[in-house]
Amino acid sequence: MRIDGMDAIFAPRSVAVIGASSDPKRIGGRPVDFLRRHGFQGTILPINPKTSKVQGLTAYPSITEAPTAPDLAVIALPARLAVQAVEDCAARGVRGAVIFSSGFSEVNDEGAALQARMVDIARESGMRLVGPNCLGIANVRHNLYATFTPGVEKHLPKPGGVSIVSQSGAFGSYCMTLVRMRGLGVNLWATTGNSCDVDFADAVAYCAQDDETRVIMGYLEGATDRDRLVEALELARAREKPVVMMKVGRSAVGAEAAQSHTASLAGSDAVYDAAFRQYGVYRAHSVDEMFDVTYACAESASMMQGDRLGLVTVSGGVGVLMADEAEKLKLDVPALPDHAQKKLKAVLPFAGVRNPVDVTAQLVNQIDLLETNMDVLFGDGEIDGAIIFMSTVGLVADLNEAIRTGLERIREKYPGRPMLFCSLTEPEGRAAYEKSGFIVFEEPTRAVRAMAALRYFAKSFARAGEDDPIPELPDLSPLPDGMVNEIEAKALLAEAGIGIVREILAKTPEAAAEAAQEMGFPIVLKIASPDILHKSDIGGVALNLRSVEEVRSAGARILELASEKAPDARIDGLVVAEQAAPGLEAILGVTQDPAFGPVVMFGLGGVLVEALGDVSFRVAPFGPAEARRMIDEIHGRKLLDAFRGAPERDIDALADALARLSAFAAHHGAALETIDVNPLIIGPSGQGAVAADGVIIPTRRGGH
Structure with a gap:
């Protein structure tokens, strides 16, 4: 985790306020007022080149002229001056900075460039940054209020076990005030704003490792780093710190607003739901629910x-x-x-x-x-x-x-x-x-x-202590640059240990008939083309073929329909496949989520999945136990048990296939755009599961 250096932010012994104002009502005056009036025990260093005194404290023209290098600097300056202040802090040896200033990546490309410059300066010096475009931070136990929120002007929260992390400053302030009004105690409070360095995940991780934190309340608009967020949530679970999350952006309009507000990706809401379940986060859907659950977790x-x-x-x-x-x-x-x-x-x-x-x-x-x-x-x-x-x-x-x-x-x-x-x-x-x-x-x-x-x-x-090993896949071939046909796709899946039906590629109807004779009937015949993803839509699939003549005739008809309905498609020939034993059809898929990367989907019923939307998701990779929880989430779960004369299905084989697909997706990462295994035929208990069709679409490179 990237929590090194964050003690300088949350537990500083000295704080400089750059842009300090003598007016305690101004943004640059509030943190000086709060630190002085609310009992911060460390040194307060107001920085203002226009005066020698700020609110009764000695002021200094610049951070370089302060008598000591503070642990933390609070920067309340316009964007361009803020960049210079960060540079001066780095040169002075300041270890952390909270940047109130707006006008950075949330505004335009020029602002993004200024923000990137600040990050470069901080990384070179080892300084940690919170913000910019944030409302600040607090450590209630230390009487540290490095913020300009009006929420702590008159009434302070009591020390307690609730730590609050919010991408939104205003909502974070609202939460701290409500926690106080409901009689709960606050420990740490952080608003991350644009998250140029310390992001939501870093703040959650810091709270998770803090012994005084009992429960973490979070407000998230969009993940900025998937790996760090997952690691933070896993750390919180390992330390048995409940994370109660308000994730906005559920609607298309909400997601668009969140992106423009924080310059972060909102991702698919269904994937956030799944990720939270996967990593043990409680997602609240109202402010009342968020506070009820936080209250119960903090006080129980x-x-x-x-x-x-x-x-x-x-x-x-x-x-x-x-x-x-x-x-x-x-x-x-x-x-x-x-x-x-x-x-x-x-x-x-x-x-x-x-x-x-x-x-x-x-x-x-x-x-x-x-x-x-x-x-x-x-x-x-x-x-x-x-x-x-x-x-x-x-x-x-x-x-x-x-x-x-x-x-x-x-x-x-x-x-x-x-x-x-x-x-x-x-x-x-x-x-x-x-x-x-x-x-x-x-x-x-x-x-x-x-x-x-x-x-x-x-x-x-x-x-947290569950033994759920992710399948090891040591001998995977690299994905090709371009599209692959069905046989090539299923060969790649077979490398991951996913069962497939026996099949061969035939160039002509006559060759298909000969292959079928050798393979034995019944046979399934399909068009083989990297450009035709939904074969049945063009009549490109024939089932239950039981003779050489039926195969030859069906092959000619499939090629004719492909030529007629997809004249520009590349045709590699015909897939001649054994017809899988009857079973329950499922769909397994992989897609790239903008926030979480490769995500695995599961549903029952083949094409019915599209009509009913009865699917579950998980972030790749995961093991068979997590796959079983994924399976249990769908509404049609009873169909996998013995039901109305149908036998119980091989859930172990299904869970293994999902876990292997997740490991395959995680291995290929961004090189993979989509996988569609539809259908996966799930046999009776103990008889396995096989992919009857498969599509793999690599990420397009070089115009492919």
């Missing part, structure tokens, strides 16, 4: 280690509401065992005791019943986490003390099983629950979503 003593959710409620209707939401989020709300239900019925004769457990209004008369109920739920029901919905009971001060102490005893008895408390509360009541370590929600489905996030991260963290 543990993640949810299993899928079994217990629901306790004073309202039967809300119990159903929560159960519906849990099912949608793939949490199990299992019926309690008979003996557990009998125990509850003995103390709650009018309750619904199956799960959700409806304790009814009797709870108000016997508040200790809640503790009994939770004991049965966790002990006899073996529930992994619970949500307690108390409606307006949380507003009754004298009941809350008994509820809290009872839940505290349950937590001590069953550690590692998260409990979320859902009720309307007064501010002081909520604070008392949170001081006792309980997570409090007012709206029940938001509580369920937060619990699902705790389960999501538990599963993700468990995968």
Whole structure:
């Protein structure tokens, strides 16, 4: 990771403000004011050639005339002057700089050139840069506010475990303020702007390795470096730091706006979704969801280690509401065992005791019943986490003390099983629950979503140590410069260990008939052309041919149709292939994503994939275990199991083919434009999977 030198940014002992202003309301005045007023313990060096004092501090004409070389410089100057300031900082031995200035790559090519010059200067000297076009950084524990955001002018966040990384300065400021208003504590805060050096991934990695960070909240418009982003996310997962992400650019208009705003590539939104699942990031789709999940992760003593959710409620209707939401989020709300239900019925004769457990209004008369109920739920029901919905009971001060102490005893008895408390509360009541370590929600489905996030991260963290080796492919041929026909494409796939049907290339219908006679019937006959990708569209495929005459006749007809419907196509002849045994058809593909590079696609149903859009993606490369998770995501997953008389399919062979295709794609990298294996025939369990057709399109070079 590129986190070397970033301590100079987030933990400096001295800070220079270049372009410092005596007016604390101006951009150059705010960081001086914040550092001085909010208790930064290091040295503050205002740089301003027009005055000897800035806000009561000695000012210096330039960084070269400052008495010492600061660890960090904050640059608040116009773009061209900012470049000179970076050069002066490098000469002075400054180790890090935060650049507020705009007018760089987000504007035009001239600005991009100025930005590139700054990067060259910094790289030569080893200085790290944040920005330009950013709102700055903060380290709340160190009282370091190298920013001009109004969000910390009057009210400061308390120190805590939430670190925030945002490509957008304004949204980053909004997040820090909301975190404070929701009572959470902030650790590190970074807005990366144009990300000329320290980018989103570097900041996430720095937060991931920081011991004081419990959860990372991220706002991403577009990845600037795929490898660094993947490495940062893997580091966060290995350190068990949840990453809760708001990724914008889901719509075409949003993606275009994101690109113009940060001069970065937005990529395919479906691929971002897949990449986040692959690397254990929780993608939030609203600000409320983002903060709910961050809150739960920051305050929960543990993640949810299993899928079994217990629901306790004073309202039967809300119990159903929560159960519906849990099912949608793939949490199990299992019926309690008979003996557990009998125990509850003995103390709650009018309750619904199956799960959700409806304790009814009797709870108000016997508040200790809640503790009994939770004991049965966790002990006899073996529930992994619970949500307690108390409606307006949380507003009754004298009941809350008994509820809290009872839940505290349950937590001590069953550690590692998260409990979320859902009720309307007064501010002081909520604070008392949170001081006792309980997570409090007012709206029940938001509580369920937060619990699902705790389960999501538990599963993700468990995968960090998973043995899922990427297939090794040592003997791959280089891709040709130009287009290849089907036989050549499948030969390349066979090198990767992907099963293919037996086939040969015949130049004429007569040669095809002779080859079919030797191969044995039934036979499939197809046009062989690097220029005809969708053979069936021109009548270029004939199936189930069972005699020499049928092959000869079909071959002549296919060549005639190719000449008629694709007169400019190069024709290499006819593919004579054995007809694969009946099986379930799938499509495997590879495409180049602008943000993540080679990405593997999977779906069922051959051409139906295009009509239904039931596909999943993964960033290459990956191993068979990740391939299985990819397979499990599609809506048609049940078709791979024994279903309505059809046998269970060879999922091991399918997962192996996906993993091998991913390794093949990663090996060839940018030299590969597209792969289309359609169909892959998946046989019954233990009988493998074979590619019946394949297209490989190398990246066009030299006008090919």
